[in-house]
Amino acid sequence: LKGDTIQNLLAGDQIDIAGLGFVAGGAGASGLAFGSGGGNTTVQVDLGSAVQTSFTLAGSVDRGGFSLSADAAGSGTLIRYNG
Secondary structure: OOOOEEOOOOOOOEEEEOOOOOOOOOOOOEEEEEEEEOOEEEEEEEEOOEEEEEEEEOOOOOHHHEEEEEOOOOOOEEEEEOO
């Protein structure tokens, strides 16, 4: 996802970042950071304070509508957009 742009993100959509292990809590926990510019939303995926990847969502989205968890395989991070 390094720098990719995702269009038409809808409530219920999921983004699976395979190979990026999910960490539930503590100093190295998985997290999201958001930015905006040019009418789009930038999403940064972090482990602790280290940026792991980032991508752009076309348009503006509800930043509070995201959740993180382990993916079904248990080896990746699943981003859910609940709108």
